[in-house]
Amino acid sequence: MPRRKGAPEVNAGSMADIAFLLLIFFLVTTTIETDAGLDRMLPPIEPPDQDVVIKQKNIFTVNINRSGQLLVEEELMDLRKLRDAAIAFLDNGGDGTCNYCRGRKDASSSDNPTKAIISLKNDRETKYSTYITVQNELVGAYNDLRNREAQRLFGQDFVDMEAEFLNPETPSAIRDDLKPKVKRIQDLFPQKLSEAETSVN
Amino acid sequence: MSSLRTFRKNKLPAISTASLPDIVFILLFFFMTVVTINNQQIMVENTLPLATEAERLMKVDNIIEIYVGKPKDGQETLLGTAPRIQLGNTFVSMDQIASNALRELYLMPEHLRKSAMVSIKADKTIKMGIILDLKEELQSINLLKINYTTVQGDVFQNIE
Numbered sequence: 001m002p003r004r005k006g007a008p009e010v011n012a013g014s015m016a017d018i019a020f021l022l023l024i025f026f027l028v029t030t031t032i033e034t035d036a037g038l039d040r041m042l043p044p045i046e047p048p049d050q051d052v053v054i055k056q057k058n059i060f061t062v063n064i065n066r067s068g069q070l071l072v073e074e075e076l077m078d079l080r081k082l083r084d085a086a087i088a089f090l091d092n093g094g095d096g097t098c099n100y101c102r103g104r105k106d107a108s109s110s111d112n113p114t115k116a117i118i119s120l121k122n123d124r125e126t127k128y129s130t131y132i133t134v135q136n137e138l139v140g141a142y143n144d145l146r147n148r149e150a151q152r153l154f155g156q157d158f159v160d161m162e163a164e165f166l167n168p169e170t171p172s173a174i175r176d177d178l179k180p181k182v183k184r185i186q187d188l189f190p191q192k193l194s195e196a197e198t199s200v201n
Numbered sequence: 202m203s204s205l206r207t208f209r210k211n212k213l214p215a216i217s218t219a220s221l222p223d224i225v226f227i228l229l230f231f232f233m234t235v236v237t238i239n240n241q242q243i244m245v246e247n248t249l250p251l252a253t254e255a256e257r258l259m260k261v262d263n264i265i266e267i268y269v270g271k272p273k274d275g276q277e278t279l280l281g282t283a284p285r286i287q288l289g290n291t292f293v294s295m296d297q298i299a300s301n302a303l304r305e306l307y308l309m310p311e312h313l314r315k316s317a318m319v320s321i322k323a324d325k326t327i328k329m330g331i332i333l334d335l336k337e338e339l340q341s342i343n344l345l346k347i348n349y350t351t352v353q354g355d356v357f358q359n360i361e
Contacts, residue, residue: 013218016222016225018222019226020225022229023228023229026229026232026233027232035320036252036255036258037252037320038349038351039256040347040349041345041346042339042345042346044340045341079357122333123329124330124333125329125330126328127325127326128324128327129250129325130360131329131332132250132252132351132359133252135252135349136252136253136351162256163256163257167259
């Protein structure tokens with residue numbers, strides 16, 4: 001007798017169970033990594049040919065000693081005040097060439113944000129967590145100022161713009177649009193954070 | 202009787218579960234794509250410091266991870282409590298950092314080598330001396346992009 005139906009149907013009822021097993025296996029064995037951190041650029045090892053002379057008033061010195069105390073511009077400072085002190089220094093605009101600065105225009109502090117340098121020194125015995133906190137506050141000072149300018153010019157936070165620009169999933173058209181904006185803000189407050197040995201003469 | 206009969210007729214049909222496997226498979230594929238498999242065993246204590254201004258590390262392929270910290274529990278009797286550096290799956294002494302990092306760099310696809318970045322995952326209890334030495338070693342082989350990997354959180358908890 002010829003078969004009326006085709007091949008008998010395979011029971012797919014257990015498919016869900018198999019898929020669930022796989023899913024649970026993947027959930028257990030993997031971790032969602034959300035690595036984040038503070039990006040830094042080390043200076044190249046060969047020193048530049050000519051000695052660059054920088055005015056003392058354009059350098060903001062931050063020293064961390066072995067017990068985690070801060071010496072900022074030759075004065076003892078609490079870590080919580082570091083960010084505001086750094087912002088005041090960067091945003092000072094002492095020689096009046098900076099038309100977007102809102103600082104005190106103090107002649108004895110930095111001339112222009114593009115000339116201002118933050119010099120960070122630490123002891124070998126300084127705790128790593130303290131060092132990271134100081135780095136975070138200094139980067140935060142730059143980010144606060146850049147956010148302010150980005151809000152003024154483009155109505156958007158700089159941090160968000162940069163994150164979107166660096167994200168490889170952002171369409172290239174948007175990234176091309178963001179590139180000059182990000183560059184412009186970065187040029188207004190260039191991050192000059194030096195950990196090199198600086199000599200005073 | 203008649204009422205029972207009508208009740209039976211109006212009974213809700215069973216919900217078809219035929220599409221359940223599809224739904225679960227979609228979930229499965231979602232997790233497979235989102236998640237990165239971490240097959241590296243961390244042999245040092247690694248409590249990262251907190252930071253608020255941290256930027257996400259976007260790519261994974263161009264990153265060399267260096268762990269710094271005390272050897273984990275159980276190994277202290279063998280290895281002592283001095284902080285150690287882990288690169289790849291082994292402990293590396295300070296003078297081997299350069300050659301080992303270069304090997305890691307060589308293993309990377311060629312187009313990624315230029316943008317290679319070193320992620321320093323240091324335990325928050327260690328001292329800066331070892332980090333300074335590490336940075337010098339990285340400078341000597343011209344790996345200048347570094348990232349102090351942190352966890353999002355209030356920075357002032359670090360100093361307490």
